[in-house]
Amino acid sequence: MNNFSYARAKSIQEAIQKVSADKDTKFVAGGTNLIDLWKYDLTTFNALIDINSIEECHAIEEKSDGGVRLGAFVKNAQTAYHPLIEARYPLLSKAILAGASGQIRNMATNGGNLLQRTRCYYFYDPAVPCNKREPGSGCSAIQGYNRIMAIFGTSENCIAVFPSDMCIALAALDAVVNVSGPGGERSLPFADFHRLPGDTPHLDNNLAFDEIITSIDLPQNGFAKNYSYLKLRDRNSYAFALVSVATGFELDGDIIKEARIALGGVAHKPWRVRQAEEFLRDNTASRENFETAAEIIIKDAVTYEFNSFKVELTKRAIIRNCIMALHPETQLPGAQPSA
């Protein structure tokens, strides 16, 4: 834990100026992950710029294109319980409420949720090599106890998973991330925000150090009629996912007009396989078709010594969640499997 100085920014521009002038300065909003990483010496900084008093980015509002804009500094709990989100994007509500605890959801912000780091235990253990913590040092998980690690999109440098629940729903919904930096504003499709490990596992996402997330846009379609979020974990609540699935269907009778399936707990970023969604389009919403879609998704899985169970678990979770999405009213609190 290093010492640091602290300042409050009054505007986005002021915050960006302060951070771009000193690479060892960081933004802080909710702080639930940053302060924890700082306590473990996994992150250090000379100064923290508190962005909570910036007046912008604290609202959830409807957009003229029919979508909804989530302010980056709105707390996770406020987002999950917001009437617009509960009514139009219940998949997002459900996913947020499956993550962390009541206390943490009251602190953590929407922007911060996207930036949380992996919970790989080798990343947290400074006594062992980790390419994410110390580039070039090696990956301890590949030959280690890799039960919680990724089965999709891994590289020889890193097999860590991204731990968010909220982001799995945002990926399924095709959200857009709006960011501001010294060079102005830009928008990233959700699929392009987080990165796969490749040769640069120390980079979790495509946000520059002096860029700030200002808002997240949700497209008009929230799949509010047929959706489900299923989270499977070692204890029923307040644990990270071994596998989670966000599913949204647009149905016409029993024909699927559009399908979204995003997975958490299995890759370095929210995982979507468009080929499976394409297969379901214009097909019947049947168990048999869900099984085929699940087979398409898991065919690219690569496993390690202790995590091969995740392939079957993922397959069954996808099938179960697709069935649950046909009957959202049967869902239990905390995104557990319904009977």
Add this chain to the structure above:
Amino acid sequence: MRNKIIEREQVQETMPWMPGSTDVNLRINGNAHALKLQPWVSLLDALREYADLTGTKKGCDHGQCGACTVLCDGDRILSCLTLAVMKEGADITTIEGIAKEGELHPLQKAFIEHDAFQCGYCTPGQICSAIGMLNENKASSRAEVKELMSGNLCRCGANTNIIDAIMEVKEGGNYE
């Protein structure tokens, strides 16, 4: 309490390499506290070490156990993952502040009646979390109460009785 603050100021004078402390004004359990804190002091340490309110407990200090739960402007938060300096001007309620005029808070009474603790270390956090959870008003069933209280761990295994105590107060409707 006052002496402690002065001591800390003196320490700072003798160690000029330490970054300066900042004035942090908190309203804790209805009382104004003007603290001088370095930026990295957590709200938990500010309460325990600077305001001498040791009812709030340090369990894991990493946001995993809920023992440090307090109410900040009415919302339940983890004081261990909060920098005190970020809560300038906030209204903080700790376990010391919930009994009114010498009478225990309904949750305190219910915890005693239901034998909802053994060692008692998680209890301040459990009760502050339960107050916040009940005021959020999002739980309508026992299953939902359990789910929304999952951020507070009890290593003694009193969870069943904890939920019993909370359910009694919830059904009684008196938890302000």
